[in-house]
Amino acid sequence: MKLIDTLHRWTGGLIGLLLALLGLTGALLVHKNAWTLAPHAGDPRVEDVRQLAQVTQRIMADPTARPLSISYASDDFGLLKLLFEGGGGAYADQRGAVVTRWGSQWERPELWLFDFHHHLFSGEAGDWAIGIAGLCGLFFVVTGLILWWRTRRTFEWRLWPARMSRPAIVRHHRDLGVIVAPLLLLSLVTGAVQVFRPMAALLFGPGAPAQIEKALAPPPPPRDAKLAAQLDWAGMVMAAKARFPDAELRSLTLPRKNSGLITIRMRRPQEWLPNGRTTLWFAADSGALVAARDAAALPMAVQGYNLLYPLHTAKVGGLAFKLVMTLSGLAMTLLGTLTVWTFWFRRSAMAVRKPPVRPAMT
Known part of the structure; x- marks a missing residue:
C-alpha cells in the first residue's frame, strides 16, 4: 500500500498540471460552439442540398483561392469553416459570403484551444504525450480508489477543502476523487483509446484495432491523379446526397498524401459522431465517384469505436450531458492543480517552517 501511495503522489506531482490543463480546456471546448463569436454563427442549418451544392461550387471554383477543406454548418453552429494552406482559414455564412478570416490559429481561441487539448501544439508527438497523460489519469483513478478505501469512514461531501492545509487538501482530494471517479473514467478512457487505438481491444475485443484500421482507411490503392483546375x-x-438521401453533409476535403481522392463525409441519422463516418471518395482529376462507405454497415466494433469521440466531447445527450462532461473537466482541473500545489509548494513551505521555541527550563 505504501508503494501505491508513493507512486500515486509522485506521478500526480509530475503530471498533475498537464491533466489540470487538459481538464480545463476540455470543459471549455464542450461549449465551443456556444462561445465562438462570429456573425451568423447562430443561423439555422440549411438543409437544401441544391443551395449547398451551389455554394460549394462557388467556393471551390477558383484554384488560386480554393480551401483545403470545407466543414459545413451544424445544428448548433451556423457557419461554414474553410481551412487553407499555411494555417489560415475563414468562416463563411451558408450562402458562401466570408464573415471573418484568420492568418493563423492564434487569432481564434477556439482553434488554438482545440490544438492544445488534442495535440499540445506538437502534432503527433503531442498526441502521444496526451495519451500517456490519459493513461496516468486512469492510474490515478484506480489507485486513488484503493487508497481512499482505508479512510472511507472519514468521507465528507465537499467541493472545496475545509482548510488550505496539506492534510485537509489531501482528504478533500481523495473524497472528491471518489465522487467524480465515474466521470473521470469516462473522459480518460474515451480519450486514451482514441490516441492509442490498440487499446480498443480492451473495449471491443481482440480483433477490434485491425477492424478499425481497415474501416477508416481510404479505398486502396492510391490513385495517380492530380487535382484538376476545374x-x-x-x-x-x-451525387453524395443521392447515394445517401437521409444523410447530412458534413465536410469536403481535398486529396491528402497524394491519395488522388476528394473526400466527402456525411452523417446519417443513427450516427452520433458529429461529422459522421459515412464517406464518399471522388477522383481528383475527373470528379467521378470512386467508392462509398455506409457507416451503418461497418462492423459493430468500429461502430462502437465511433461512439467514443461524441461521448468524450459531449456531442450527444444535449445540455445535460454537456454539463456532466464540464463537471468532469473542472474536477480534473481542481484535483490536478491542488495535487501539484501540495506536492511541490505546500510541502516545501511546511518543511522550512521553523519549530516553535520552547521556554528554557529553570
Whole structure:
C-alpha cells in the first residue's frame, strides 16, 4: 500500500498540471460552439442540398483561392469553416459570403484551444504525450480508489477543502476523487483509446484495432491523379446526397498524401459522431465517384469505436450531458492543480517552517 501511495503522489506531482490543463480546456471546448463569436454563427442549418451544392461550387471554383477543406454548418453552429494552406482559414455564412478570416490559429481561441487539448501544439508527438497523460489519469483513478478505501469512514461531501492545509487538501482530494471517479473514467478512457487505438481491444475485443484500421482507411490503392483546375463540385455534392438521401453533409476535403481522392463525409441519422463516418471518395482529376462507405454497415466494433469521440466531447445527450462532461473537466482541473500545489509548494513551505521555541527550563 505504501508503494501505491508513493507512486500515486509522485506521478500526480509530475503530471498533475498537464491533466489540470487538459481538464480545463476540455470543459471549455464542450461549449465551443456556444462561445465562438462570429456573425451568423447562430443561423439555422440549411438543409437544401441544391443551395449547398451551389455554394460549394462557388467556393471551390477558383484554384488560386480554393480551401483545403470545407466543414459545413451544424445544428448548433451556423457557419461554414474553410481551412487553407499555411494555417489560415475563414468562416463563411451558408450562402458562401466570408464573415471573418484568420492568418493563423492564434487569432481564434477556439482553434488554438482545440490544438492544445488534442495535440499540445506538437502534432503527433503531442498526441502521444496526451495519451500517456490519459493513461496516468486512469492510474490515478484506480489507485486513488484503493487508497481512499482505508479512510472511507472519514468521507465528507465537499467541493472545496475545509482548510488550505496539506492534510485537509489531501482528504478533500481523495473524497472528491471518489465522487467524480465515474466521470473521470469516462473522459480518460474515451480519450486514451482514441490516441492509442490498440487499446480498443480492451473495449471491443481482440480483433477490434485491425477492424478499425481497415474501416477508416481510404479505398486502396492510391490513385495517380492530380487535382484538376476545374471540377463539378456541385455534382459531387449532389451525387453524395443521392447515394445517401437521409444523410447530412458534413465536410469536403481535398486529396491528402497524394491519395488522388476528394473526400466527402456525411452523417446519417443513427450516427452520433458529429461529422459522421459515412464517406464518399471522388477522383481528383475527373470528379467521378470512386467508392462509398455506409457507416451503418461497418462492423459493430468500429461502430462502437465511433461512439467514443461524441461521448468524450459531449456531442450527444444535449445540455445535460454537456454539463456532466464540464463537471468532469473542472474536477480534473481542481484535483490536478491542488495535487501539484501540495506536492511541490505546500510541502516545501511546511518543511522550512521553523519549530516553535520552547521556554528554557529553570
